[in-house]
Amino acid sequence: MPSPLSGPRVPPRSGRAPRQLVVLLHGFGADGNDLIDLAEAWGGLLPDAAFVSPHAPEPCIQGFGRQWFPLTFRDPHERWRGVNRAGPGLDAFLDSELAANGLDESRLALVGFSQGCMMALHVGLRRQRPVAAVVGLSGLVVAEEGKGPEALQAGIRSVPPVLLVHGDRDEVIPVEALFLSADLLAAAGVPVEWHLSAGTGHGIDEGALHHAGLFLARRFGGA
Structure with missing residues (x-):
């Protein structure tokens, strides 16, 4: 059954059939349009990649945008419950997109x-099978x-290579989350790299774009 998630798409810059798929997941109170421009930033490094940026499944409790799960910041367990509740829907979307493009998780x-x-x-x-790469921007790994x-x-269930990127002046998710997440992932046996963006708040600067783009290209077997 097709996934109910949908959002903006950008086909491969090369004009050929997709050889890779990059799924962009927006933040709380935004929607898929917030990240789809990353396709333009990375299209030169990933000319055969298709990009899709699905809208999260719920209207945001703030009254605008979308959310993967509600955040009240009053319940220490809400993130854990939230990722577990939203995870199956995202999984189904990934399965559907891979099948539609004739690709597997390695792509x-x-x-x-x-x-x-x-x-x-x-x-x-x-x-069930490791994806080629996970890039986490200005976030954290959610643990129980x-x-x-x-x-x-x-x-x-699988250990894909992970890149974490964070601004050292992030006013929403403090930079300490980068180091705590990196340590937690490494202790759990997940290969993790990280990049700290100096002078950057809760956003994506040119350094983050550069490092993330190169990381994706390497993991897809590019230069």
Whole structure:
């Protein structure tokens, strides 16, 4: 059955059939249009990649945009419950997109910003087969409250290479989340790299675009 998720798409710059698929997952209160311009930024490095940026499944509780799950910041368990509730819908979307493009997980990359980063990491680590790459921008890995890396490791089904990128002046998700997430992933056996964007808040600067684009190209076997 087709996934109910949908959003803007950009076909491969080369004009050929897609050889890779990059799925862009937006943050809380945004929608798929927020990230689809990354296709233009990375099209030169990934000329045979198709890009899709689905709208999250729920209207945002803030009254504008969309959300993968609600965030009240009053419940320490809401992120864990949220990624688990939203995960199956995103999984179904990925299955549908791969089938439609005749690709498998080795040709799939997940890129998420903020809440979308939480979703990319959660789902990417739990696919039956590893995806080519996961890029987490200005977000964090969601772990069950009060439990350590052994609990995260127990839920992992595959170990894709991960790049975490964060601004050192992030006012929404503090930069400490980058280091805590990197340590947690490494302790759980996940290969992780990270890049710190100096002077950057809760956003994506040119350095982040550069490092993430090169990371994706390498993981897809490019230069």
